[in-house]
Amino acid sequence: MKELIPYSLQEGLAQSGSYVLMLMEPISQRQIPIIVGSAEAQAILLAKQEVKTRRPMPHKLMSNILESFGLRLKKVVIDHVSEGIFYSTLHITDGFSEHTFDSRTTDAIALALHCDAPIMAEEKVIEETSVAADNDDASTPSLEELERELSKCEQREDYERAARIQEQIEKIRHRQ
Numbered sequence: 001m002k003e004l005i006p007y008s009l010q011e012g013l014a015q016s017g018s019y020v021l022m023l024m025e026p027i028s029q030r031q032i033p034i035i036v037g038s039a040e041a042q043a044i045l046l047a048k049q050e051v052k053t054r055r056p057m058p059h060k061l062m063s064n065i066l067e068s069f070g071l072r073l074k075k076v077v078i079d080h081v082s083e084g085i086f087y088s089t090l091h092i093t094d095g096f097s098e099h100t101f102d103s104r105t106t107d108a109i110a111l112a113l114h115c116d117a118p119i120m121a122e123e124k125v126i127e128e129t130s131v132a133a134d135n136d137d138a139s140t141p142s143l144e145e146l147e148r149e150l151s152k153c154e155q156r157e158d159y160e161r162a163a164r165i166q167e168q169i170e171k172i173r174h175r176q
Helices: 038-048 058-068 105-115 123-129 143-155 159-175
Strands: 002-011 018-024 031-037 072-082 085-093 098-104 119-121
Touching: 002 038, 002 143, 002 159, 018 038, 018 105, 031 038, 031 105, 031 123, 038 058, 038 105, 058 072, 058 105, 072 105, 072 123, 085 105, 098 105, 105 119, 119 123, 143 159
Parallel strands: 072 119
Antiparallel strands: 002 018, 002 119, 018 031, 072 085, 085 098
C-alpha cells in the first residue's frame, strides 16, 4: 500500500462539468487521474485549501462529528477499481478498535483532507490506473504543498510518512 497526495484539480476536457483530480505517489511520482463532478471538485478544493465557510459543509460536518465522539479517521484506502470506478474504504478508530466503511472515493478524499488523514492506495490500483508523471513543473506538487503536508504529518506524529515527504522535498531542493 502506498500513500497518495492530492495535488492537482483541473477542469476536464472530455465532458462539461467534469474535473480531473490527480493523486501522486510522492516517491515514484506515479499519478492517478480520477474524474470527479463539479460538486465533488468543489468539496475537495475547499478541504484542500482549508477554506472556512459560514456553515459546515458535509465533509467538515462529518469530521466534526467524528471528533466529538472521540473517533478518528485513521486513513482512507482506495482498494480497487472496476470499469473506471474507484472504490474506497474509511478506516475509523476509537483508539481501541478499527472499523471500515465503504465510501465513494471523492467523499473519502474530501473527508481525509478535513481530518488530516493519509490517503492510501493498494499497489494493484496504482499499477492499473497510474500514468507517468510528466516533467512539467505545474503537474508536480510544489515545495510549499509538500512542506504543508510534512507539517501535517509531524502534527499527527506520522513520522514514517513525514520521512517519505521529506525525501521528496530534498529531491526538489537539489534540482533548484
